[in-house]
Amino acid sequence: MNNKKxxxxxxxxxxxxxxxxxxxxxxxxxxxxxxxVLWTIFSKGIKAMSWDMVSKLPGGGFYIGKEGGFLxxxxxxxxxxxxxxxxxxxxxxxxxxxxxxxxxxxxxxxYVARLxxxxxFGVPSIVYGAFGFTVMIWFGLRTSLxxxxxxxxxxxxxxxxxxxxxASRNFPTGILDACLSLGATRWETLKVVVRQIAPxxxxxxxxxxxxxxGDAASVMFTAGYTxxxxxxxxxxxxxxxxxxxxxxxxxxxxxxxxxxxxxxxLTAIVLLLSIAGRFITAQFSRNKVx
Amino acid sequence: xxxxxxxxxxxxxxxxxxxxxxxxxxxxxxxxxxxxxxxVLESQSLSSLLxxxxxxxxxxxxxxxxxxxxxxxxxxxxIAFALPISLLTAIFITEYARPMVKRFVFPVxxxxxxxxxxxxxxWGILVVVPWISKHVAPHFVDFSTGYTVLAAGIxxxxxxxxxxxxxxIEVFSSVPAELREASLSLGATQWQTALxxxxxxxxxxxxxxxxxxxxxAMGETIAxxxxxxxxxxxxxxxxxxxxxxxxxxxxxYGEMLSIPLYESALMFAALILFVVVLIFNLLSRIxxxxxEKQNE
Numbered sequence: 001m002n003n004k005k006x007x008x009x010x011x012x013x014x015x016x017x018x019x020x021x022x023x024x025x026x027x028x029x030x031x032x033x034x035x036x037v038l039w040t041i042f043s044k045g046i047k048a049m050s051w052d053m054v055s056k057l058p059g060g061g062f063y064i065g066k067e068g069g070f071l072x073x074x075x076x077x078x079x080x081x082x083x084x085x086x087x088x089x090x091x092x093x094x095x096x097x098x099x100x101x102x103x104x105x106x107x108x109x110x111y112v113a114r115l116x117x118x119x120x121f122g123v124p125s126i127v128y129g130a131f132g133f134t135v136m137i138w139f140g141l142r143t144s145l146x147x148x149x150x151x152x153x154x155x156x157x158x159x160x161x162x163x164x165x166x167a168s169r170n171f172p173t174g175i176l177d178a179c180l181s182l183g184a185t186r187w188e189t190l191k192v193v194v195r196q197i198a199p200x201x202x203x204x205x206x207x208x209x210x211x212x213x214g215d216a217a218s219v220m221f222t223a224g225y226t227x228x229x230x231x232x233x234x235x236x237x238x239x240x241x242x243x244x245x246x247x248x249x250x251x252x253x254x255x256x257x258x259x260x261x262x263x264x265x266l267t268a269i270v271l272l273l274s275i276a277g278r279f280i281t282a283q284f285s286r287n288k289v290x
Numbered sequence: 291x292x293x294x295x296x297x298x299x300x301x302x303x304x305x306x307x308x309x310x311x312x313x314x315x316x317x318x319x320x321x322x323x324x325x326x327x328x329x330v331l332e333s334q335s336l337s338s339l340l341x342x343x344x345x346x347x348x349x350x351x352x353x354x355x356x357x358x359x360x361x362x363x364x365x366x367x368x369i370a371f372a373l374p375i376s377l378l379t380a381i382f383i384t385e386y387a388r389p390m391v392k393r394f395v396f397p398v399x400x401x402x403x404x405x406x407x408x409x410x411x412x413w414g415i416l417v418v419v420p421w422i423s424k425h426v427a428p429h430f431v432d433f434s435t436g437y438t439v440l441a442a443g444i445x446x447x448x449x450x451x452x453x454x455x456x457x458x459i460e461v462f463s464s465v466p467a468e469l470r471e472a473s474l475s476l477g478a479t480q481w482q483t484a485l486x487x488x489x490x491x492x493x494x495x496x497x498x499x500x501x502x503x504x505x506x507a508m509g510e511t512i513a514x515x516x517x518x519x520x521x522x523x524x525x526x527x528x529x530x531x532x533x534x535x536x537x538x539x540x541x542x543y544g545e546m547l548s549i550p551l552y553e554s555a556l557m558f559a560a561l562i563l564f565v566v567v568l569i570f571n572l573l574s575r576i577x578x579x580x581x582e583k584q585n586e
Contacts, residue, residue, distance in 0.1 A: 012479045012482070026375040030402070117312070119575070126511040130557055131319045217540055245516070
């Protein structure tokens with residue numbers, strides 16, 4: 001009797017041990033992958049990195065390995081991302097406010113809206129690119145800075161809305177009730193609500209910027225590529241991910257090296273954004289009432 | 291007083307319009323892509339488009355089967371690769387890990403999720419492709435460049451890992467703590483509890499999350515394009531090159547305006563992608579919402 005009982009516990013323990021080791025192994029795999037990706041990009045990129053790369057435009061013969069850098073791509077990316085982040089905020093803050101303050105919890109419209117934004121969040125960026133392209137042709141636009149901005153805005157609005165909505169989900173209704181009972185209209189509670197979900201807005205912005213700057217498939221159709229910095233909205237604009245992508249397919253080693261350097265710059269930007277996001281969430285959620 | 295109420299009403303009206311317009315984006319995308327793909331739909335039957343394997347744009351023959359199969363192969367491989375790792379990681383994080391461990395794991399997952407597609411592509415070309423062509427392929431075939439279904443599947447699998455882990459963590463956290471406590475107090479080990487209580491109760495959530503990850507993987511473009519080989523033809527094994535739909539669209543956008551019907555065919559490809567992703571997303575999100583509601 002006693003013996004049998006022991007056997008069962010031993011079996012249990014062995015299983016527990018195997019399960020635990022498997023879990024540690026999968027965690028290790030995740031860590032190794034992250035380190036491998038970062039190390040590969042870093043070690044390859046740092047060799048080709050120089051001040052010229054990030055401060056000069058492509059010179060004549062850049063694509064056969066001569067002078068120049070990819071400042072055009074850096075500036076192009078920043079222009080597109082900056083403009084579309086602003087536009088995205090302008091659209092999504094009101095929508096999130098509407099969903100959370102004007103609509104009640106069980107509202108049908110709120111449910112449909114959240115579902116729609118989740119679906120839009122899942123739509124591949126290449127589809128946004130293709131759709132944006134058809135819209136541009138509709139309006140007679142060519143590949144341009146404006147086209148890139150429009151498509152990236154469409155791409156990040158769902159991210160903005162879903163992330164901010166998530167942040168305002170824990171918004172204490174007590175505060176809202178207090179505002180309303182003091183005679184404020186729903187619109188006037190905006191000040192209070194925005195202050196409460198400010199860290200959420202900040203995180204959402206960083207997340208969207210990160211996604212926007214790294215997306216290649218959608219700007220490929222719409223923003224095009226160019227060696228100069230665009231001076232108007234109707235000119236094409238280069239972007240960092242495309243700088244990596246195009247230069248990598250070159251048969252000339254120097255050009256491929258530059259792709260690695262561009263990849264390093266892109267990775268560094270994205271990592272900074274990710275770290276800043278974590279920091280903000282940790283720092284500001286302390287002051288939140290909830 | 292009146293001004294304030296007027297302001298409130300105007301704001302409400304404006305925001306309602308914005309919300310509805312944003313929702314209508316889904317419809318707008320569908321209609322836009324459909325209108326663009328109508329010429330090719332009129333020139334060929336739907337079944338010959340979807341199940342034909344002749345891809346000759348110059349002759350006006352567009353059979354999408356090789357590309358569809360490419361997408362299916364790559365996506366399934368990615369999920370097969372990512373599912374066990376992300377399940378185990380999520381179980382570890384929710385059931386076993388101390389807060390200390392979480393503090394390390396979450397930033398790592400954040401980084402994994404934040405890295406752009408093109409970076410994974412570079413990594414795939416530098417690490418995965420040579421590994422396959424030097425160490426894996428020689429055991430099975432005479433020669434392989436390494437640009438294969440396998441390479442695309444591995445790269446894609448890593449890209450959906452963070453999404454899967456975070457979805458699983460959410461699903462597992464919604465299992466009530468009392469159930470775990472009841473199981474543990476009856477003498478079950480932690481693993482037994484994790485498997486027979488937490489995972490069993492979360493089955494629908496796990497399924498929904500996986501479907502969501504499938505739809506994400508299906509649309510991934512640049513990374514896959516860089517490592518898949520891009521050879522038009524039906525893939526027959528893991529070491530064949532393939533040509534998934536997003537790669538097809540991205541690779542041919544330059545020349546699509548010069549060949550009649552080509553643009554329309556590529557827009558049809560985007561439409562297929564959109565419809566499949568839409569259906570998958572709708573189904574899985576509705577299931578996940580239900581789980582969330584139970585939790586509240």
